[in-house]
Amino acid sequence: MKQLWAPWRMSYINGDEAATPRDCIFCLRESAAEDRARQVLFRGDHAVVMMNRYPYTNGHLMIAPFRHTADLALLTAEEVVEMHRFSVLAQKVLREAMQPQGFNLGMNLGRAAGAGVEDHLHLHLVPRWVGDTNFMPVFDEVRVIPQHLDETYALLLRHFQVYR
16 A cells, blocks of 8 residues: 655645636736745746646746747747746755755656646756655655645745845
8 A cells, every 4th residue: 555645635636626727727927816826936027937736856846938838939039038037046046945966957848748738838947866766756656755845835935035
């Protein structure tokens, strides 16, 4: 029997409307009042930084344009620049707050590439530590996330607020 402690998933399992967005999870331009519930850490004019609710490891962030598009070639110059600026800022914040030893940065464009959300492109920034991969994913296809999402959100939000 496998048991994992992931209390943030209960609202998803129960089908709470607040936890299961009716629309795209990245279309956030008009919903700043929901930032804490949607784990948004930083907003700009063209893009947003938010936490991944189903992280690979603690501090797994996503950067997405506000505009709904799945095609990288359709991004405006302003969207590209802001997404890049936010990836640099997010890396800086993660270094300050969590002291990772490395990072994975990338996009999964399209279902065949592993995109969980196919219709709205987003960039993943995953902090990494030597030894952060253990036997659990190898033998049981289970990831152990040692810090609750709400704790990680509060920690990172304090660091992002310095840059507002």
